[in-house]
Amino acid sequence: MDLGLSRTAKRLTRDGDDVWAVSFRADEIEQNGGQGLRLCVGDPDFATPDAIHAAVSDSLKRGRTHYSSAQGELELRKSIAELENKTSRHSCDPEQVVVFPGATNALFAVLSCLLDTEDELVVPEPMYAGYSGIFNTVGCQVIHAPLDTANNFSLDIEKTKAAVSDKTRAVLVNTPGNPAGNMASGEQLEALAAFCLDRGIWLICDEVYSMLTFDQPHVSIRRAAQSPDNIISINSLSKSHAMSGWRLGWVIVPAGLAPSMHNFNGGTLYGCPQFIQDAAACALRHDGDHVADMRDQYRLRRDYVVERISGIPELQCQPPTGGMFVMADVSSTGLNGRQFALQLLEEQRVSLVPGDGFGGSTENFVRITLAQPVEVLSEAFDRIETFLQHRHLS
Numbered sequence: 001m002d003l004g005l006s007r008t009a010k011r012l013t014r015d016g017d018d019v020w021a022v023s024f025r026a027d028e029i030e031q032n033g034g035q036g037l038r039l040c041v042g043d044p045d046f047a048t049p050d051a052i053h054a055a056v057s058d059s060l061k062r063g064r065t066h067y068s069s070a071q072g073e074l075e076l077r078k079s080i081a082e083l084e085n086k087t088s089r090h091s092c093d094p095e096q097v098v099v100f101p102g103a104t105n106a107l108f109a110v111l112s113c114l115l116d117t118e119d120e121l122v123v124p125e126p127m128y129a130g131y132s133g134i135f136n137t138v139g140c141q142v143i144h145a146p147l148d149t150a151n152n153f154s155l156d157i158e159k160t161k162a163a164v165s166d167k168t169r170a171v172l173v174n175t176p177g178n179p180a181g182n183m184a185s186g187e188q189l190e191a192l193a194a195f196c197l198d199r200g201i202w203l204i205c206d207e208v209y210s211m212l213t214f215d216q217p218h219v220s221i222r223r224a225a226q227s228p229d230n231i232i233s234i235n236s237l238s239k240s241h242a243m244s245g246w247r248l249g250w251v252i253v254p255a256g257l258a259p260s261m262h263n264f265n266g267g268t269l270y271g272c273p274q275f276i277q278d279a280a281a282c283a284l285r286h287d288g289d290h291v292a293d294m295r296d297q298y299r300l301r302r303d304y305v306v307e308r309i310s311g312i313p314e315l316q317c318q319p320p321t322g323g324m325f326v327m328a329d330v331s332s333t334g335l336n337g338r339q340f341a342l343q344l345l346e347e348q349r350v351s352l353v354p355g356d357g358f359g360g361s362t363e364n365f366v367r368i369t370l371a372q373p374v375e376v377l378s379e380a381f382d383r384i385e386t387f388l389q390h391r392h393l394s
C-alpha cells in the first residue's frame, strides 16, 4: 500500500546523485575482503585533541546532560563572539550567534528562514556536494554561477552577479572552498557584499575551512563586508578541530535575524547537548597548538600531493590555498573523472571522488583528500602511476 510521501521527501530522492558511487563500490570491495586506500572522504584523520576530551568528561561529571537554550549556551556563544572579534571589522555580540549541530544543519536553518520554494539561491559551482541535500530539503531554486576554473577556481564576481535575478533571495559562497581549495580575496568579498546589499539580498558565507589555510590567512565575510546588515557567516569545529562527529557548528547573523534562527532551532532541535557545547567552548578558547599543528600537516600533504601530480604528465592541478582537497585534471588520460575513478578503484583499489559530483565544470577532474597521512598518499600515488602505466601498455 502506498500511503504517499511529502514533496520534500520526493525531492530528497534526487540526492542519489552518484557522488558517492565510487565510495560505495569501495565499501563493497572491502566487505568482500579487499583492502583499499580511501582518498575520498573529507573527515579529518586526526584524533580530537585530548584537552577537548577532558573538557567533555568534566562536563558530563558535572551533570551537564540537560536541555540547553535553543540559541546555544552563553559561554559557547561568548567564545565564538570573542574569536570573531579578533578578525572581523564589525563587532559581534553573543546575541548574534546561534548554535547548531554542525554547519550542515546551520545552513539548513538559515535557508529555511530566508527562502521559500519559489525563491532563488545563487551558488558558485563546483560546489560542496553535501549542499544538494540541504537545497532539496528546503526546496529552493538553485542557480549556479561558474567559478573561474582556469584561474584556480577563483570566485568570478561578474558571473556571480549575472546569476542574480529578481527572484534571488540570497547568494551562498564557500571560502576556502570544497572541492577546489579556492579562497576568495577580501576585495572580491567586499564587492560581492556591496552588490548584494544594493540588491537587497542576503550573502551567506560557509567558512568551515577558515582555519585550514596554507599560504595566506582566511579573510572572513564579516571582515570584508563594509556593512554586516545582509551578512551571514557559518562555521563549525568539524574540520579545524577534528570534531566532525561531535556535530557542533554555528551561525553569526544580524541581530534582527537571530530570533528567527533561535526559533528554528527551538522548533526543530530544542538545543544542542550541553556537554558538547562545553567542550566546544574549551576547544575555541584553549586549543593550544593543535589547530596549527593539524594545519601544518595538511599543508605538508598538500605540497606532497601537488609534487606527485607534477611528476605525472597525464595529471594536472593548481595548488589549493586552503581546505582539505586537491582537484586533479585527468583529461589528458582520455578518461573523464568518473571513468578514471571507477577504473582506478577496480584495478588498484584507490578510491577518489569523481569531479562531476561537484558540478558539470569539473567532470574531467577527480578530488583527492588530504585527510590521509603522507605514507598513504605515497602508496596511493604509486598505484595511480601503475594504473597509468598499465593503460599505456594495453
Ligand SMILES: Cc1ncc(COP(=O)(O)O)c(C=O)c1O
Residues within 6 Å of the ligand: 042, 101, 102, 103, 104, 105, 128, 130, 174, 177, 178, 206, 208, 235, 236, 237, 238, 244, 248, 249
Ligand atoms: C564546504 C562544507 N560545508 C559544510 C560541511 C559540513 O560541515 P559540518 O560537519 O559542520 O556539518 C562540509 C563538510 O565536508 C563542507 O565541506
